Amino acid sequence: xxxxxxxxxxxxxxxxxxxxxxxxxxxxxxxxxxxxxxxxxxxxxxxxxxxxxxxxxxxxxxxxxxxxxxxxxxxxxxxxxxxxxxxxxxxxxxxxxxxxxxxxxxxxxxxxxxxxxxxxxxxxxxxxxxxxxxxxxxxxxxxxxxxxxxxxxxxxxxxxxxxxxxxxxxxxxxxxxxxxxxxxxxxx
Amino acid sequence: xxxxxxxxxxxxxxxxxxxxxxxxxxxxxxxxxxxxxxxxxxxxxxxxxxxxxxxxxxxxxxxxxxxxxxxxxxxxxxxxxxxxxxxxxxxxxxxxxxxxxxxxxxxxxxxxxxxxxxxxxxxxxxxxxxxxxxxxxxxxxxxxxxxxxxxxxxxxxxxxxxxxxxxxxxxxxxxxxxxxxxxxxxxxxxxxxxxxxxxxxxxxxxxxxxxxxxxxxxxxxxxxxxxxxxxxxxxxxxxxxxxxxxxxxxxxxxxxxxxxxxxxxxxxxxxxxxxxxxxx
Numbered sequence: 001x002x003x004x005x006x007x008x009x010x011x012x013x014x015x016x017x018x019x020x021x022x023x024x025x026x027x028x029x030x031x032x033x034x035x036x037x038x039x040x041x042x043x044x045x046x047x048x049x050x051x052x053x054x055x056x057x058x059x060x061x062x063x064x065x066x067x068x069x070x071x072x073x074x075x076x077x078x079x080x081x082x083x084x085x086x087x088x089x090x091x092x093x094x095x096x097x098x099x100x101x102x103x104x105x106x107x108x109x110x111x112x113x114x115x116x117x118x119x120x121x122x123x124x125x126x127x128x129x130x131x132x133x134x135x136x137x138x139x140x141x142x143x144x145x146x147x148x149x150x151x152x153x154x155x156x157x158x159x160x161x162x163x164x165x166x167x168x169x170x171x172x173x174x175x176x177x178x179x180x181x182x183x184x185x186x187x188x
Numbered sequence: 189x190x191x192x193x194x195x196x197x198x199x200x201x202x203x204x205x206x207x208x209x210x211x212x213x214x215x216x217x218x219x220x221x222x223x224x225x226x227x228x229x230x231x232x233x234x235x236x237x238x239x240x241x242x243x244x245x246x247x248x249x250x251x252x253x254x255x256x257x258x259x260x261x262x263x264x265x266x267x268x269x270x271x272x273x274x275x276x277x278x279x280x281x282x283x284x285x286x287x288x289x290x291x292x293x294x295x296x297x298x299x300x301x302x303x304x305x306x307x308x309x310x311x312x313x314x315x316x317x318x319x320x321x322x323x324x325x326x327x328x329x330x331x332x333x334x335x336x337x338x339x340x341x342x343x344x345x346x347x348x349x350x351x352x353x354x355x356x357x358x359x360x361x362x363x364x365x366x367x368x369x370x371x372x373x374x375x376x377x378x379x380x381x382x383x384x385x386x387x388x389x390x391x392x393x394x395x396x397x398x399x400x401x402x403x404x405x406x407x408x409x410x411x412x413x414x415x416x417x418x419x420x421x422x423x424x425x426x427x428x429x430x431x432x433x434x435x436x437x438x439x440x441x442x443x444x445x446x447x448x449x450x451x452x453x454x455x456x457x458x459x460x461x462x463x464x465x466x467x468x
Contacts, residue, residue, distance in 0.1 A: 006419070006462060007442055007443060007463070007466065009415055009418065009420075010418045010419070010463070011403075011404055011407060011409045011446070012409065012412045012415040013415040013418040013456070014400050014403075014404070014418070014449065015400065015410065015412060016415055016416070017455070018395075018396075018397045018400035018401060018404075019395065019397050020455070021384075021393050021395025021396070022393070022394050022452075024245045024249045024391060024393070024394075025249060025390060026249050026250070026252060026390040027249070030250045052458070057250070060245075061242075062239060062243050063239040063242065066457045066460060066461060068461060094239075096324075096325045097240065097243055097323075097325050097326060098247070100324065100325060100329055100331055101251070101331065101338065101340065102331075102333065102336075103251075163458060164454075166458070167420060167421045167458065167459075168417065169417070169421055170417050173416070173417045180454055182454065182455055185386065185393050185395070
């Protein structure tokens with residue numbers, strides 16, 4: 001497909017949805033949570049994976065990212081584990097920021113749909129399949145041990161970060177978009 | 189001694205509807221002629237991250253306070269200079285008796301490398317004197333804790349977004365700031381960095397419909413078709429071998445505008461990667 005056609009498609013999409021925005025609402029719950037996801041070997045050029053994540057204060061979407069990873073992963077679990085690491089640093093930053101507002105947080109929850117990645121974060125033993133993972137990605141283990149962040153499993157159906165790692169069909173795209181709190185003002 | 193040249197900049201300012209409201213003429217110094225160590229040392233610009241702004245929106249919902257904004261007129265002119273800075277006389281206003289004289293600046297001019305930092309220092313000083321604490325993580329966030337009653341000010345260069353847990357504190361803040369700095373706008377937060385903000389009881393809604401409207405109009409796409417998603421599933425982008433030559437400038441401008449939009453539209457964040465790929 002021509003690149004110009006793709007750019008025009010994005011313009012058409014934002015034009016069709018130009019009245020959409022992000023809704024912030026009052027909520028008793030002000031826990032910081034995050035969702036992280038990875039699309040393994042997404043890039044056709046260099047087989048690098050894509051990380052994606054989104055972060056909420058209660059129900060309110062504060063931050064999100066979609067980024068090609070810096071190195072090639074050997075497995076989906078590794079790609080997810082790296083995405084979880086990037087997401088943890090974001091959560092910790094948000095926790096520090098909230099402290100400035102005197103809003104204290106307990107253990108932060110990061111949702112991930114890959115059980116192997118969660119297990120790597122909780123299990124310090126070096127396995128053959130994980131021993132090559134770079135040290136810098138393992139700070140997540142410290143955070144887990146110190147009860148700063150805990151990785152929890154989420155069903156693929158409830159995985160809100162999916163929208164940041166791959167192109168979705170209209171039905172799934174609109175469902176996740178709604179769950180992120182992106183809506184029309186009248187729906188608010 | 190280094191003498192910095194100056195020039196005039198003329199600009200029309202428009203409001204959120206696109207109507208021209210002001211014609212501005214500003215005397216600026218040409219900072220690229222400055223020499224490090226001689227007439228400037230440190231530089232820093234007080235720019236908040238967009239996530240910090242959204243976090244502020246989220247926090248104001250939790251703590252249930254309304255947000256306000258003030259815009260400091262010609263903010264950079266308020267900063268005091270620590271260095272010896274000389275500029276030539278403004279064009280059109282050269283003293284005929286002393287055409288070879290230059291000015292030594294006490295306060296900053298637009299264009300000087302240290303102008304943003306000097307303004308930030310002046311503003312910080314003023315806020316600290318009022319009992320505000322500078323944020324440890326975010327240097328553009330200022331918080332005053334008056335017996336658990338918070339008052340918050342977030343700085344974005346010359347825009348200040350603020351709010352507090354009591355009306356009295358908010359009014360007091362405005363009264364403190366107004367005599368110190370000239371303000372062009374003080375009121376409820378409605379429009380900030382191209383973002384339209386709608387504050388209601390218990391909710392805040394942010395959107396960028398005006399920016400999008402201008403964007404699609406600029407590229408002649410306002411009568412374009414309707415798309416439910418920004419990208420097709422299983423789209424594979426490869427080098428555009430047999431593509432027809434397109435207007436490079438328009439193309440780059442399109443991509444740039446869309447990339448800017450991704451900062452506040454999570455639904456097109458995933459295609460940012462595509463845009464970056466195409467841009468290269």
